[in-house]
Amino acid sequence: MLSLPQLIGFSEQNGQWFAENVSLSSIAQEFGTPCYVYSKKALTHAFDAYDKACFRKDGTRRARVHYAMKANSNLAILNIFSKLGTGFDLVSGGELARVLAAGGKASDCVFSGVGKSHSEIATALKAGVKCFNVESIPELTRINEIASSLQLKAPISLRVNPDVDAKTHPYISTGLKDNKFGITFEDVIHTYQVAHQMSNIQIVGIDCHIGSQILEISPFLDALDRVLSLIQELKTVGIAIQHLDIGGGLGIDYGGDTPPDITKFANTLLDHIEKSGFTDLEVIFEPGRSLVGNAGVLLTLVEYLKPGETKNFCIVDAAMNDLMRPAMYEAFHAIVPINSSSTDSSVYDVVGPVCETGDWLGRDRKLSVVSGDVLAILSAGAYGFSMSSNYNTRPRAAEVMVDDMVVHVIRERETLENLYQGERII
Numbered sequence: 001m002l003s004l005p006q007l008i009g010f011s012e013q014n015g016q017w018f019a020e021n022v023s024l025s026s027i028a029q030e031f032g033t034p035c036y037v038y039s040k041k042a043l044t045h046a047f048d049a050y051d052k053a054c055f056r057k058d059g060t061r062r063a064r065v066h067y068a069m070k071a072n073s074n075l076a077i078l079n080i081f082s083k084l085g086t087g088f089d090l091v092s093g094g095e096l097a098r099v100l101a102a103g104g105k106a107s108d109c110v111f112s113g114v115g116k117s118h119s120e121i122a123t124a125l126k127a128g129v130k131c132f133n134v135e136s137i138p139e140l141t142r143i144n145e146i147a148s149s150l151q152l153k154a155p156i157s158l159r160v161n162p163d164v165d166a167k168t169h170p171y172i173s174t175g176l177k178d179n180k181f182g183i184t185f186e187d188v189i190h191t192y193q194v195a196h197q198m199s200n201i202q203i204v205g206i207d208c209h210i211g212s213q214i215l216e217i218s219p220f221l222d223a224l225d226r227v228l229s230l231i232q233e234l235k236t237v238g239i240a241i242q243h244l245d246i247g248g249g250l251g252i253d254y255g256g257d258t259p260p261d262i263t264k265f266a267n268t269l270l271d272h273i274e275k276s277g278f279t280d281l282e283v284i285f286e287p288g289r290s291l292v293g294n295a296g297v298l299l300t301l302v303e304y305l306k307p308g309e310t311k312n313f314c315i316v317d318a319a320m321n322d323l324m325r326p327a328m329y330e331a332f333h334a335i336v337p338i339n340s341s342s343t344d345s346s347v348y349d350v351v352g353p354v355c356e357t358g359d360w361l362g363r364d365r366k367l368s369v370v371s372g373d374v375l376a377i378l379s380a381g382a383y384g385f386s387m388s389s390n391y392n393t394r395p396r397a398a399e400v401m402v403d404d405m406v407v408h409v410i411r412e413r414e415t416l417e418n419l420y421q422g423e424r425i426i
């Protein structure tokens with residue numbers, strides 16, 4: 001179920017759930033629930049799996065990982081990745097501030113996103129980001145004007161919409177013609193020519209990102225072929241491309257999924273690029289989910305068991321505000337009791353206390369639980385905490401990171417005062 005069961009998983013020997021060498025029950029007891037738990041080793045292993053593919057046999061580097069930090073932007077996680085040598089893919093001024101606060105460098109960041117504001121562009125330019133991944137001519141024009149006023153040159157890449165079907169959930173598919181993302185394939189060469197004429201723009205790269213939770217390699221190869229053909233065509237019109245950013249999107253196993261192995265996936269893409277004759281391109285991967293998704297779980301307490309006529313409900317203390325993925329995408333997360341004394345099982349919908357019918361975390365789950373038990377919602381490291389909110393005036397969960405036998409609090413549980421401290425009664 002988990003791709004790294006030795007790091008967060010069940011130990012047959014002890015009959016307990018562990019993150020590295022700490023039992024999840026002890027974490028729930030000490031830090032309370034809801035609580036996100038991450039394994040440092042699991043993060044490192046996932047990074048290593050990419051990094052292995054980033055070097056040629058002769059030891060020279062052929063690719064680099066830029067962690068798509070929207071998946072989980074806790075400073076501790078950014079700091080770990082930064083020390084491992086990743087760059088970052090960011091999508092807001094806020095994310096740039098986080099990278100800098102975590103000890104990362106702006107020059108290791110590519111700035112993606114379809115709606116960069118004036119102040120975000122100015123801040124990123126002054127900080128010296130590696131590249132703006134640009135999505136339209138109006139955005140190019142804005143970046144050129146701001147760079148000119150600051151007497152700087154803005155390094156840019158154009159995000160190509162390759163119009164390939166990544167066969168994923170429509171909300172997380174981004175590379176199709178009717179998505180808001182990227183520049184239509186047919187318009188790319190012209191847009192580069194426009195950029196080439198702009199005095200304060202420096203063309204450095206090309207990028208694409210076709211979607212998320214993709215479980216096959218073929219859509220990536222299709223997109224790659226389309227982008228490589230553009231690089232070739234750009235060469236003939238006198239525009240040189242130094243780096244190719246192939247985005248993120250590799251899926252993980254949420255329970256029954258069979259994603260390609262990370263190293264195999266990365267090697268296949270990189271070998272394909274080299275075999276197509278592009279041997280001096282600097283390649284960038286922008287993975288988010290596949291680096292952190294299976295490195296985290298969400299612990300939650302069973303408050304009540306509520307039998308119903310057609311459904312039984314297992315009401316827990318985590319909710320859609322803590323983990324939005326089931327409500328938003330009908331996403332599946334495996335749910336396991338970590339300390340139950342009960343052996344009687346029933347089928348439940350696992351739901352939170354939020355006043356919405358859409359507030360569910362798992363449907364039709366066979367569980368042996370009683371009130372007071374703790375459940376672990378698995379594979380919650382990506383797009384879990386980072387998409388959480390304060391809906392229903394619920395303080396956001398604590399986050400802890402296990403490093404071997406030590407548990408570090410990497411984000412304190414919010415207090416109620418935190419929630420309304422910026423509000424004023426008139």
Ligand code: LLP
Nearest residue numbers: 068112209212213248249286287288289383
């Ligand atoms: N690069 C760009 C430009 C992106 O937009 C994304 C994700 C990534 C990289 C990283 O993709 P990943 O490797 O994580 O698949 N909230 C959704 C996922 C949204 C993904 C948005 N873009 C979810 O919970 O499934």
